[in-house]
Amino acid sequence: MAIETMVTPGGVRAVMEGLAATYRGRGSVELGEPYRVLVSTVISQRTREEQTTAVSQRVFARYPDMASLAAADEKELLVLLAGSEYREAKGPRLIAMATILLEKYGGRVPDDIDALLALPGIGRKTANCVLIYAFNREAICVDTHMHKIANRLGWVTTKTPEQTEKALEVVMPRDLWAGSNRLFLQHGRAICLSGAPPLCSRCPVRPWCAYGQEPTARKR
DNA sequence: AAAACGGGGGC
DNA sequence: GCCCCAGTTTT
Numbered sequence: 001m002a003i004e005t006m007v008t009p010g011g012v013r014a015v016m017e018g019l020a021a022t023y024r025g026r027g028s029v030e031l032g033e034p035y036r037v038l039v040s041t042v043i044s045q046r047t048r049e050e051q052t053t054a055v056s057q058r059v060f061a062r063y064p065d066m067a068s069l070a071a072a073d074e075k076e077l078l079v080l081l082a083g084s085e086y087r088e089a090k091g092p093r094l095i096a097m098a099t100i101l102l103e104k105y106g107g108r109v110p111d112d113i114d115a116l117l118a119l120p121g122i123g124r125k126t127a128n129c130v131l132i133y134a135f136n137r138e139a140i141c142v143d144t145h146m147h148k149i150a151n152r153l154g155w156v157t158t159k160t161p162e163q164t165e166k167a168l169e170v171v172m173p174r175d176l177w178a179g180s181n182r183l184f185l186q187h188g189r190a191i192c193l194s195g196a197p198p199l200c201s202r203c204p205v206r207p208w209c210a211y212g213q214e215p216t217a218r219k220r
Numbered sequence: 221a222a223a224a225c226g227g228g229g230g231c
Numbered sequence: 232g233c234c235c236c237a238g239t240t241t242t
Contacts, residue, residue: 120239
């Protein structure tokens, strides 16, 4: 019979501190220029970090601002996007997005969740990332790693990332929101793997984890 | 809520 | 060749 562990803000903080002590950045948030944050975050969708960085550098070198991206040739952009997943959808959406922002917002990135969500190619994950890294806002950006790990820890029992976002808003102390995504991303890549069994024996927060208590790892 | 979308890189 | 991967959109 597993020990029932109530999830509390204090318990969440303990785990977050364990992750912060382990991973790069320590849970701090590095801000960036809004245009670059927006575009690189779209590029990062379903794409590994190394490829995101490489592709973003190429795109920024060719399209340094909103106006140049709005005026981009689609074929040319598609070539630069090689290495980013779903590039054939992202290319046209990036141009459409930049065009809208140029016409309706003077080329600025809106500091508003609903305005961001209304843009083509922008969902909850990307919109919250932009609020956090471009505007230093307190938001929770739930990607697949965060969704998976929050469920494994036993913090939430949710089916969708949006449900996870809402549930975490309740149990996670607000000062930890913005930096949480980076920590969970690194943890998910290094230890708390998606497919194969997670590497629980090397996990810095195993003592607090529901999944880590199970005698035999099973998929979840 | 589940399926479609769709390709580069690592093994 | 096979499988995985910082989601978004459509059914």
